[in-house]
Amino acid sequence: MSFYREYILPGIVNHLCSSSPITRQREKIVRQATGRVLEIGVGSGLNFPFYDHRKVSLLIGLEPSLKMISMAEKRAQRRMDRVSFLDASACQIPLESNSIDSVVVTYTLCTIPDILSALKEMYRVPKPGGKLYFCEHGLAPDKAVLKWQNRLTSLWRYIAGGCHLNRRIPELIEGEGFYIQEMKTTYLPGPRPLTFNYWGRGIKR
Numbered sequence: 478m479s480f481y482r483e484y485i486l487p488g489i490v491n492h493l494c495s496s497s498p499i500t501r502q503r504e505k506i507v508r509q510a511t512g513r514v515l516e517i518g519v520g521s522g523l524n525f526p527f528y529d530h531r532k533v534s535l536l537i538g539l540e541p542s543l544k545m546i547s548m549a550e551k552r553a554q555r556r557m558d559r560v561s562f563l564d565a566s567a568c569q570i571p572l573e574s575n576s577i578d579s580v581v582v583t584y585t586l587c588t589i590p591d592i593l594s595a596l597k598e599m600y601r602v603p604k605p606g607g608k609l610y611f612c613e614h615g616l617a618p619d620k621a622v623l624k625w626q627n628r629l630t631s632l633w634r635y636i637a638g639g640c641h642l643n644r645r646i647p648e649l650i651e652g653e654g655f656y657i658q659e660m661k662t663t664y665l666p667g668p669r670p671l672t673f674n675y676w677g678r679g680i681k682r
């Protein structure tokens with residue numbers, strides 16, 4: 478992994494992902510998680526303040542960047558009681574099948590390189606009826622915006638650690654088996670190619 482990706486990028490991502498509109502989005506989703514929770518790409522732990530501690534028995538934070546894990550560990554000391562970390566990729570989740578109540582993923586499906594393998598794994602680990610709580614940015618419905626998303630994605634991926642602006646989030650989630658029970662969309666404030674958000678709840682059939 479390059480110096481930029483391992484040491485510089487985590488600070489930039491932490492900063493970009495801490496804006497007020499994004500923070501409000503996190504709260505809507507994360508507070509719904511219950512039981513044994515697996516957070517995919519936990520990053521620096523920006524979701525920790527929003528878990529409902531009365532409803533979460535264990536939070537497992539999966540994250541392949543060691544720098545991100547060390548940032549999350551510091552935040553966890555202040556915010557979380559029952560938390561453990563897995564230094565792993567979502568493409569190979571080192572957990573048993575049907576062992577998780579809630580999978581949480583925020584602003585990460587845009588970044589994982591082999592997204593289909595990751596979603597297969599994210600479908601394998603919850604119990605039947607288990608939930609996927611997601612909050613992501615992705616392909617916009619407006620032609621003028623999506624034209625720019627397609628144009629900018631290769632440059633943006635390079636700058637932003639592999640982030641794609643143009644992933645079809647609901648199609649990806651449903652394509653690997655989840656049924657989307659509830660989903661909302663909107664543009665957040667900011668440049669439109671970067672800010673079309675999807676958030677909601679999927680269920681393992």
Ligand SMILES: C[S@@+](CC[C@H](N)C(=O)[O-])C[C@H]1O[C@@H](n2cnc3c(N)ncnc32)[C@H](O)[C@@H]1O
Nearest residue numbers: 494518519520523542566567583584585588589
């Ligand atoms: C934009 S950050 C979002 C972090 C965090 N989820 C949040 O909401 O603040 C994307 C995260 O995806 C992680 N990531 C990249 N590839 C991954 C993979 N294969 N499996 C799991 N996480 C991955 C990155 O290390 C990074 O922490």
